[in-house]
Amino acid sequence: MCSAKGCRRAAEWVLVWNNPKLxxxxxxxxxVACGEHRDHLGEFLSVRGFLKETVPLAEYGA
Structure with a gap:
């Protein structure tokens, strides 16, 4: 399920991140994000310098 607040859509993407201060x-x-929230969540992480990569859920950990 998508990690965006209030979203109940199926996840399609994995946003891999790290907070270097923690x-x-x-x-x-x-x-994880649905197609609609992928860019929004990715931008949130990118602006903070946390986003490492975004991969399709089906390929994550394969």
């Missing part, structure tokens, strides 16, 4: 460089956190 996490070691190799630690990765994830948010």
């Amino acid at each position: 996490h070691t460089p190799d630690r990765r956190k994830t948010w």
